[in-house]
Amino acid sequence: MAEAAATVADIRRTAIGVAVATAAYGLSFGALATSSGFDVWQACAMSLLIFTGASQFALVGILGSGGSVLSGVATAWMLGARNAFYGLRLASLLNLRGWRRPLGAQLVIDESTAQAVAHEDPALARAGFWYGGGILFVLWNLTTLVGALAGAQLGDPQSYGLDAASSAAFLALLWPRLSSTMTRVVAVGAAALAVAVVPLVPAGVPVMVAGLAAVLAGLFRWQR
Amino acid sequence: MNLWIGVLAAAAGCYLFKLLGLSIPHGVLERPTVRRIAALLPVALLAALVGVQTFADGETVVVDARLAGLAVAVAALLLRAPFLVVVFAAAATTALLRLAF
Numbered sequence: 377m378a379e380a381a382a383t384v385a386d387i388r389r390t391a392i393g394v395a396v397a398t399a400a401y402g403l404s405f406g407a408l409a410t411s412s413g414f415d416v417w418q419a420c421a422m423s424l425l426i427f428t429g430a431s432q433f434a435l436v437g438i439l440g441s442g443g444s445v446l447s448g449v450a451t452a453w454m455l456g457a458r459n460a461f462y463g464l465r466l467a468s469l470l471n472l473r474g475w476r477r478p479l480g481a482q483l484v485i486d487e488s489t490a491q492a493v494a495h496e497d498p499a500l501a502r503a504g505f506w507y508g509g510g511i512l513f514v515l516w517n518l519t520t521l522v523g524a525l526a527g528a529q530l531g532d533p534q535s536y537g538l539d540a541a542s543s544a545a546f547l548a549l550l551w552p553r554l555s556s557t558m559t560r561v562v563a564v565g566a567a568a569l570a571v572a573v574v575p576l577v578p579a580g581v582p583v584m585v586a587g588l589a590a591v592l593a594g595l596f597r598w599q600r
Numbered sequence: 601m602n603l604w605i606g607v608l609a610a611a612a613g614c615y616l617f618k619l620l621g622l623s624i625p626h627g628v629l630e631r632p633t634v635r636r637i638a639a640l641l642p643v644a645l646l647a648a649l650v651g652v653q654t655f656a657d658g659e660t661v662v663v664d665a666r667l668a669g670l671a672v673a674v675a676a677l678l679l680r681a682p683f684l685v686v687v688f689a690a691a692a693t694t695a696l697l698r699l700a701f
Contacts, residue, residue: 425608465621544690
């Protein structure tokens with residue numbers, strides 16, 4: 377979108393489009409959560425209170441496949457850490473004061489950040505952030521509820537292939553990040569290492585081990 | 601009960617990260633190394649999750665119908681299919697294979 381032509385109405389339209397597309401993830405999140413042993417209340421609480429998709433999928437995926445609460449929570453935290461860096465970029469752009477900061481913080485995610493930093497004009501950046509984050513927050517929680525209610529009706533999740541749906545969901549979250557050779561090498565290395573240590577450590581731990589090892593290896597290569 | 605602890609602990613940590621970025625002075629997290637870790641961490645964790653969710657059954661490694669589902673998901677992503685199509689195609693492939701064998 378050309379900066380000069382962008383208006384708040386354009387920004388709102390973009391926000392609705394992105395929210396509708398992203399909220400589809402909420403449907404599958406809700407269904408995966410309730411078919412992995414969480415109840416509908418817990419599925420909805422995750423979308424309301426965690427509200428950062430990758431962390432939510434990770435918590436459900438790890439606890440649903442027998443990992444400990446500790447490993448699920450730690451992985452969710454590590455995935456959520458990137459939002460601190462988004463906040464850093466947004467802080468000067470949005471200049472949130474008083475009650476707006478703790479409220480706005482919950483909306484600091486991939487989609488709202490992308491829609492805010494697309495504009496240099498602070499007023500437009502603020503509109504991108506609040507519309508982008510706010511509309512998605514509402515739709516994400518609605519689709520989570522619908523998905524959770526549907527998932528709770530299903531019988532054995534394996535007979536519906538929901539375990540494969542979980543793999544596919546993580547792959548789809550990963551896909552847009554595979555834009556450089558560096559990220560592809562790290563991704564393949566992390567996946568291979570995680571699978572290799574599955575027989576050696578308790579469920580849930582391989583993801584953390586591989587994640588951290590791949591990051592270290594990546595840093596080492598990057599710096600040479 | 602354990603699940604509620606997990607939900608609330610994950611929520612608290614994720615919220616604090618969001619608030620932290622908005623609140624700390626500029627420059628603290630700006631070092632190149634820190635930024636590289638931040639860029640690579642989600643890639644590594646999501647890729648590890650793909651691997652484990654596809655091949656792990658408890659603490660053993662198995663190749664089963666999930667791999668076919670993942671292959672279909674890759675094909676759908678290469679064709680730029682929307683998220684729900686990717687996930688549904690993977691689930692349907694795996695479910696049908698389990699039904700057939």
